[in-house]
Amino acid sequence: MVLSSYQNLLDMCSEDAFDFQQPLRSLPCVVTSHGIISDPDLESSNDGNSVGSAPPCLKRKVVVANSLPLNCIKDEATGEWSFAVDDNQLLIQLKDGFPIDSEVIYVGSLNVQVDPSEQDQISQKLFKEHKCIPTFLPADLQQRFYHSFCKQKLWPLFHYMLPVFHDKGELFDRSLFQAYVRANKIFADKVMEAVNSDEDCVWVHDYHLMLVPTFLRKKLHRIKVGFFLHSPFPSSEIYRTLPVRDEILKSLLNADLIGFQTFDYARHFLSCCSRLLGLNYESKRGHIGIEYFGRTVCLKILAAGVHVGRLESMLKLPATISKVQEIENIYRGKLVILGVDDMDIFKGISLKLLGLELLLERTPKLRGKIVLVQIVNPARSIGKDVEEAKNEVISVAQRINDKYGSTNYKPVVLIDYSIPFYEKIAFYAASDCCIVNAVRDGMNLIPYEYTICRQGNEEIDKLRGSDKSSLHTSTLIVSEFVGCSPSLSGAFRVNPWSVEDVADALYNVADLTQYEKIQRHDKHYRYVKSHDVAYWARSFDLDLDRACKEQYSQRCWTTGFGLNFRVIALSPGFRKLSPEHFASSYKKANKRLIFLDYDGTLVPQSSLDKAPSNMKSIPDAKATVITNRKFLQNSIAIDDVKTTSITNH
Numbered sequence: 001m002v003l004s005s006y007q008n009l010l011d012m013c014s015e016d017a018f019d020f021q022q023p024l025r026s027l028p029c030v031v032t033s034h035g036i037i038s039d040p041d042l043e044s045s046n047d048g049n050s051v052g053s054a055p056p057c058l059k060r061k062v063v064v065a066n067s068l069p070l071n072c073i074k075d076e077a078t079g080e081w082s083f084a085v086d087d088n089q090l091l092i093q094l095k096d097g098f099p100i101d102s103e104v105i106y107v108g109s110l111n112v113q114v115d116p117s118e119q120d121q122i123s124q125k126l127f128k129e130h131k132c133i134p135t136f137l138p139a140d141l142q143q144r145f146y147h148s149f150c151k152q153k154l155w156p157l158f159h160y161m162l163p164v165f166h167d168k169g170e171l172f173d174r175s176l177f178q179a180y181v182r183a184n185k186i187f188a189d190k191v192m193e194a195v196n197s198d199e200d201c202v203w204v205h206d207y208h209l210m211l212v213p214t215f216l217r218k219k220l221h222r223i224k225v226g227f228f229l230h231s232p233f234p235s236s237e238i239y240r241t242l243p244v245r246d247e248i249l250k251s252l253l254n255a256d257l258i259g260f261q262t263f264d265y266a267r268h269f270l271s272c273c274s275r276l277l278g279l280n281y282e283s284k285r286g287h288i289g290i291e292y293f294g295r296t297v298c299l300k301i302l303a304a305g306v307h308v309g310r311l312e313s314m315l316k317l318p319a320t321i322s323k324v325q326e327i328e329n330i331y332r333g334k335l336v337i338l339g340v341d342d343m344d345i346f347k348g349i350s351l352k353l354l355g356l357e358l359l360l361e362r363t364p365k366l367r368g369k370i371v372l373v374q375i376v377n378p379a380r381s382i383g384k385d386v387e388e389a390k391n392e393v394i395s396v397a398q399r400i401n402d403k404y405g406s407t408n409y410k411p412v413v414l415i416d417y418s419i420p421f422y423e424k425i426a427f428y429a430a431s432d433c434c435i436v437n438a439v440r441d442g443m444n445l446i447p448y449e450y451t452i453c454r455q456g457n458e459e460i461d462k463l464r465g466s467d468k469s470s471l472h473t474s475t476l477i478v479s480e481f482v483g484c485s486p487s488l489s490g491a492f493r494v495n496p497w498s499v500e501d502v503a504d505a506l507y508n509v510a511d512l513t514q515y516e517k518i519q520r521h522d523k524h525y526r527y528v529k530s531h532d533v534a535y536w537a538r539s540f541d542l543d544l545d546r547a548c549k550e551q552y553s554q555r556c557w558t559t560g561f562g563l564n565f566r567v568i569a570l571s572p573g574f575r576k577l578s579p580e581h582f583a584s585s586y587k588k589a590n591k592r593l594i595f596l597d598y599d600g601t602l603v604p605q606s607s608l609d610k611a612p613s614n615m616k617s618i619p620d621a622k623a624t625v626i627t628n629r630k631f632l633q634n635s636i637a638i639d640d641v642k643t644t645s646i647t648n649h
C-alpha cells in the first residue's frame, strides 16, 4: 500500500506512479523471439539510446554507484574533457572477482557539471572507452540529492547521529527526499540502458541509491538485483526516526540480495523489517531470507576487502621506495603512528589527538620519541559541521605541538591536503602503527591497506639494511565502532570516546615486543590477503546468482478454480513450459481462463500466443504448489474476478 503522503510527494515529483512494494503491476512481460523475457517499454526505449548488446557469450554485470570510478579533467584552454580510470577505486577492482565471461558496465555520476550540449558525446566516448554510463544530474538536483539529503540527512543518521529537534534547520525536509527519489530514478533509467536480458545482473552500491532496486523492479520484474550497503545500518531505534523509513526499507526489499559489511548491520536491518514492516525472516542453508510478497529476499554478511595486487605493485614503484626511505630518514629513532582519514565528523580525529596529548602528559619518557602523522583527505561534504571539525583538528594539533614540541620535534604532523596514492603507500610502509579512531564507520579499509604494505618487499627490506626490527611487523589501534574491527583480532581495540583508552593503547603499542608485533602482523596479513576485494565481489556475485536462481526458475505452477473461471498462476519458470501445455490448459478450462504472472500481474493473451514453438516441454511441470496462498488470493483482485477458491493439486 502506498502511503498517501508519499503519493502526494510523487505527484509533485511528476514521476511515474511509484510503488515501493511488490507486486508491482506494471507493464506485462513478453516472450521475445529469442526466448528472453523483457519489458516492451524498455525494448522501444532502447531503440535510440541502447548502449549495445553484449556479445552472446558475455554476461553483463552492471555496477551502479553514486560515482563512476573515473578521474575527469577539463582542459580550460581547449574545452576538451579527458577521462582516466582510477585503478585505486574499489568499484574498478571488484571486477577481478567476476567470472571471465563477464562484461562489466559502470553506471554513476562524474561529480562534475557537464554542459547538456556535451553530454551525448561524452556518454558515447565513456561507453566506448571505459564501459561507463554517466548520469547527468542538473546542478540543483545534485546539490539537493547528494549534499543536502545524502550527506546531511542519511549519512549522519546511518552513523548514529540523530537530528537536533530544537533546531528548525534539522527538521526533515520532504522536498529533499523528493530530490533523492528523482536522482535515484535517473540512475535506474541509465541502468536500464545497459540491461540486455534477464541473464544480466545489476549490483547497486551504497546508501545514495537505496531506491534504485524499486525503480528497476518496476521496469523489469525478473531483473537480478543485488544491493550492498557500504555504510553502517544503524540500530532500529535510530533508523525508525527517519520519516521515510518504510519507503527505503521496502525499496531495498525489491533487491534479490542485500549485502552488509557486518553481522550487526544485518541484524539491525532485520529488526527494522520485523518491527516496522512486520516481516518474518528465516535462516535457510546458511542464508537469511526475508519473505516479501511472494519473493525471498536474501541477506549476506560480507565485509569488503582491498586489492592486494594493486597495493603490492604500488609498493614496488621506485617513487614509493624513495619516499619510504625519505620518511624513515626523517623519523629515524621515533615511533611513527599513522592516521589516514577523510575529513568527516565521524572519523574521531580530534579524539585521537586528545589521546596522544594525554599519553604525552602522563608519560614524559615518550616525549620526543613518538610522532603521529595524520593524513586528512579533503572533505567530501560541504557542511558547517565538517568545517568546524577540521578547525578543531588543526587547533588541537597546534596545541599539542606547542606544548610538547620543539624546533626539531613535532608530535603531530598534519597532512591536510591531497597527496598522491604512492605517498600514502609509502607512509603505510614506514609506520610502526596505524590508528583508526572513527566513532562510526561502515568498514574502513585503511587497516587492511596498512597491513599489506607492512609486509613490504625485497627493495624495502634492502633499505633497512642490518636494521631488521621493523620487517614484517605491524600494529593496529582500531575503534570498536568500525566495521573492520571484528576481523582484526590482533588489534588494540579502543572505545574512541574514551581518551584514556586511546592513550593506553598508544602506550601499549610503544611497549610491544618484536615477537608480538610479528605475531599480530602475521595474523592480520593472512586474513587480509585471503579476504581481498576479488573474494568479496566473487562471493557476492555467486550469492546473487544463487538467490536469483531460486527465485526465478522454480518449476512449480499453481492453479486456482472459481465458479466461472480458472486461474493459472504462473511460476517464475513458466516460460519454460511448452505451448502445448498452455493449449491443454485452455481445453480443460472450458471457462474463462486467466493467466497471472508469478507476481500477480495479468498475463495478456497476446503474450501467451507468442510463446516460441522451440521451447522445450518440461515433463515434471505438473507439480502444482501454491507456495503463498494469501499472496495469490490478494493478487486476484483484477477485472471482474472477485472471489476464488484455490485448490492445490
Ligand SMILES: O=P(O)(O)OC[C@H]1O[C@H](O[C@H]2O[C@H](CO)[C@@H](O)[C@H](O)[C@H]2O)[C@H](O)[C@@H](O)[C@@H]1O
Binding pocket: 066, 090, 150, 151, 230, 231, 304, 342, 380, 381, 441, 442, 443, 444, 445
Ligand atoms: O562520501 P560519499 O560520497 O557519500 O561516500 C561515502 C564513502 O564511501 C566510501 O566508504 C564506504 O565504503 C568503504 C568500502 O566499503 C567503507 O570502508 C567505508 O566505511 C564506507 O563508508 C569511501 O571510501 C569514503 O571515502 C566515502 O566517504
